[in-house]
Amino acid sequence: MIGTVALTADPNTVLVAMHRTIVTLDVRAKSFGKPLLEVPEDHGVDSMRFNDGKGSPGGAFIVGRMHSKWRDGEPGRLYRADVKIGKLEELLGPEEVGLPNGMAWDTARHTMYFVDTYAGTVTAYGTDEAGVPVKGANGKLQARCVVKVPKEDGIPDGMTIDRDGNLWVALAEGGALGCYDPDTGDLKRKVQLPVKKPLACTFGGPDLDQLFVTTRVEKGEGASEHWGSILSVRVPGVKGVDGGYQVST
Template identity: 85%
Template sequence: MGENVQIEVVVDAKTDLGESPTWDARIQRLYFVDINSKNIQYWDSTTKNHVVIDALEMVGTIALTADTNTILAAMQRTIVPVDVQAKTFGKPLLTVPEDHGVDSMRFNDGKGSPGGAFIVGRMHASWRNGEPGRLYRADVKTGELEDLMGPEAVGLPNGMAWDTARRTMYFVDTYAGTISAYDTNEAGVPVKGADGKLQGRCIVKVPQEVGIPDGMTIDRDGNLWVALPEGSALGCYDPATGELKRKVELPVKKPLACTFGGPDLDQLFVTTRVEKGEGASELWGSILSVKVPGVTGVAGAYLVNT
């Protein structure tokens, strides 16, 4: 399965906690964040420029908008616009209520849906000890949050991907080690049942010996590609069967998230994190490009309505 896979470093970013790889096909630019170092970074594939935008607090994830110079940053409890050229952060468009948890909580992974909604999760710093998270639809136009999953329903909200043909959103709960599927409306927002709760179905339970699932994306054939930070690899899953179709070993121990990009959408850009101690990879914290023969992604990231 791994024959002729091409892996190279595109940015030696030395991220402490590299997450949220987001490809802007309009300008051939890859965004990502270093959560622990409190910054947003981007790499222009045409000019090879690598730019760092420092923030005053942790940035969990970013999303694209219709303006190629403006992105959205989900911080600890606010979502703010960022002027990429000026490297400045605007006033909050949305603030999480205090009764949803403030101490030790922050925004984590999130993405724009096919219809322009911002689906984003929040996590607790002690998630490994069972402290739960939440999943929201964040309406930055009105400043309102819709609770999609409360603390009783999700541990650590993480990777998301959409199959628009099947009107399905796939979602990773890293704490549970699962990938679940949710029916969506035309905007790609998961729909609730008569009981007011999302009607998800678990399609993959990742065994501990394989790794824990983190960031995720989808390819043109509908297969899910998931970063496995305890498994030093990317896993490719068939959502119809839950089968692990292939496992691509990586030259780092802790890949965290992935997205398709490049002019032909045939590069899986992978973010990674710091490694310490004996056996640490020399490539920790770098942004990798992984080309798997015959595998391409779907067109571009979705734009959040602002």
């Protein structure tokens, strides 16, 4: 099970967060290296796995872990994974996050936006220069909820940010991408997709004007023809930022 992939300075090497380890992958040789990091037993192993994650603007690897029974309220965790020394720094503990998912950075505001799928929210956290959320005097991250997604719109999953600072969120089970204003929380536009369960989105292409969307399996009667595909979506006038930040290794 692969939760997420992150870039490194070597274009032929990526980091892969799997069930409970983070390893390197040589893209040319198609071979995995030895684990750089392994989750300690006391952080929960059974029924938990790495999920979404990204490199921050300063090269940190921010990554979440989820529980297979998250719909029943079993919590997750959010970490800064230091692959140089093989250690995890817990940013959000089980009492603070349900299902950790998409993230995006507004570097001008020193802000990281973060999706908790279980809560149906997008939360803003202040960051340091590296883009890592900072803790206050109480030892907790200083949080501000900026979006609450109504259940009828679907559940928020992966996320990215455009050049105007708007947040684009994959609405799993809602069959759409939602564009939100992080200042007001308003849904500015919705782009319907030919699938029911989009998982994540990111801008790409030479002009960063394509939203690439991953999708998940659908079963039973009424399953979408294109489930499992990677979709390319263009929204007139919308372009992304260079969010392909590299993790320092």
